[in-house]
Amino acid sequence: MNYKEFGKQNSDVIILLHGGGLSWWNYRKEAEMLQNDFHVILPVLDGHAESDRDFTTIEDNAKEIISFIDETFDGYVLLIGGLSLGGQILLEIMSRRADICEYAIVESALVVPSKMIYSMIKPVFGNCYGLIKHKWFSKLQFKSLKMNQEFFDDYYRDTCKITKQNMIAFLQANSMYSIKDLLSNSNAKVSIFVGGQENSSMKSSAKTISKIIEGSSLRIKEGMYHGEFSINHPGDYVKEIYAITR
DSSP states (O other), rough: OEEEETTTOOEEEEEEEEETTGGGGGHHHHHHHHHHTTTTEEEEOSTTTOOOSSSHHHHHHHHHHHHHHHHHTOEEEEEEETTHHHHHHHHHHHHOOOSSEEEEEESSSSOOOHHHHHHHHHHHHHHHGGGSSSSHHHHHHHTTTTTGGGHHHHHHHHHHSHHHHHHHHHHHHHHHHOOOOOGGOOOOOOEEEEETTTTHHHHHHHHHHHHHHTOEEEEEEEETTTTTHHOOOOHHHHHHHHHHHO
16 A cells, blocks of 8 residues: 655654545645644555555455554554545444544445445446546546545546556445444544535434444534535644644
């Protein structure tokens, strides 16, 4: 797994895990805002642009990040955050290692498996994958994601680099992830966020996570769609980090 790093001179470590189909730039603005006070690490998840291996499973990504933390930071960092697929990987990390971080931010992580969506992913992307490299098609996809226009060049460049095999693999994994029982043992102080405009499965997932992790907080960001909090409102996201860590 490859990593982008900011603020290496600082001892308090924050790791932020991007959403599926995106890359480290998902949290670039947050990292730039935080780098004077924290050592911020943005992993490039397997199967994505600038990664060094194909995507296999959420569990394998979690194991890679745990090994990285063990080898580089003696098994502990201050905070881990994750969006969507990154949020699922974060939940898996916390279920495997209760004491790996003091704080966690879980944003829009799906934990309600859908066999129907899983079964549709391969045929749908098998038929339309070739369109991804067409800018007009990517613009339509990008518009549906509700991201600020300034991210389009990053999105288009990196989406074109994701192979069909990898895209199907991480989308299928995302659609079928379920919480492990050991997550309830996590010692982290967990903040859970979900957009008020997200679908019922995502809101239900946020409530499920909140119930399993004792003492966690759940906040619905009214008017926001999937991933908008960290992607479109980096300043507010950073304020949350300072509020919970200081």
